[in-house]
Amino acid sequence: MTIGIIGAGHIGSALAVRLTSLGHTVYIANSRGPETLTDVAQRTGATPVTVQEAARQGELIVVTIPLKNIPKLPQDLFEGIPADVPVIDTSNYYPLLRDGHLPELESGDLTESEWVQQHLGRPVVKVFNNIYADHLENAGQPAGTPGRIALPVAGEGEAKQRVMALVDELGFDAVDNGNLHESWRQQPGTPCYGADLPATELRQQLASMGTERTAAQHAQFLANHAAQEKQMQAQGIQL
Template sequence: MTVIGIIGAGEVGSQIARAAIAHGHKVVIANSRGPETLKDLIDELGPAAHAATAAGAAAAGEFVVVAVPLKEINDMPVEQLAGKVVLDTNNYMVWRDGHFPAVDSGEKTVHELRQEHLPRSRVVKAFTHIQAPRITTAGRPAGTPGRLALSASSDFPEAVELVTRLYDRFGFDTVDNSPLSESWRSGPGQPAWIAHEHQTRDELAAHLRRAQRAA
């Protein structure tokens, strides 16, 4: 049984935890306030869930979901994440995160910066253009007409392969939008973001091609 580490217990992190447990995984989840503050969530999730510090969740997970915004100065447990696939669910929100000049200029994507923060991990952008509640409600079996698709972007093919398997388990198809330098194509305001309520694999691929980088 795969153990998934989850750093961030907000809407996205908690919904991924629910979906993971529903599909037979165990989760070790952390937030910024300490494991003792997660009692209600752990009680809801049941015996397949445990609370930990960020370092503890990173160490426990066979792969790890980072469901918190990027900070200009890294605050993720680099050593515990080394050698692991890290699913980065973050979207760049200036109103929340402040300005990152390299992102604003188009020199880097926010996910490339996360990869720089975690140089010994394999970062993959995932779960970024779906509303959190739909992670547990919108999935459908493989082959279902109109099955929704989600994108994944990484500099590491094995990271995309892992996310593809996880998406499929949760009920979604995958469009590979690699490398990380292309991850902006599914970001806020782009066609793939706007059409998140319903887009098949072919539609998502078309939306990613139509994306335009802000001047």
């Protein structure tokens, strides 16, 4: 396939490395322009382009930028792009380390990717948000390998099925995590975040949380994530 990646950070670069190694043609973009992506191009094999070009040249598009920057994307970014082109969202909300506080995401009414979908004006599929970039690049294994890492995929329709097939191609078991409103189960602070669970255990964890997020669950996961962020801050980790 031809794949456009908007965002050249840890996840975007890891995906570019793996996708080019599998024979896909990858176009990658950041907010600063293709001239700043020479090193990324050399490491990943992807072709640097503008954000608009990355969106318009892909048979599949990945949006992997800091959550706070989603509203800054061009409002006409997906204008004219066929409706059957899947758009992947990998975003996570980091209020302390990066994004500042976004009240819409703290009320519990919206999941992160529902918020992204509203801003993009286009359906998205959520995946690759709960795995570390190094593991995404290096820990993929052939189908059927015992202990193969599973990744939750949330969304709807044919787009989700195509994304799940890509997850498998990248070396991970794709586990259906329901629609986008249920994607809270793979967000930071939950037991599925960064856990690298095999498929059976991931399905069990998702099922144990139910489909409708309760107020108690929302409060607990926010608290878990806040503690994780403070620990990352103390370690000097920058996103």
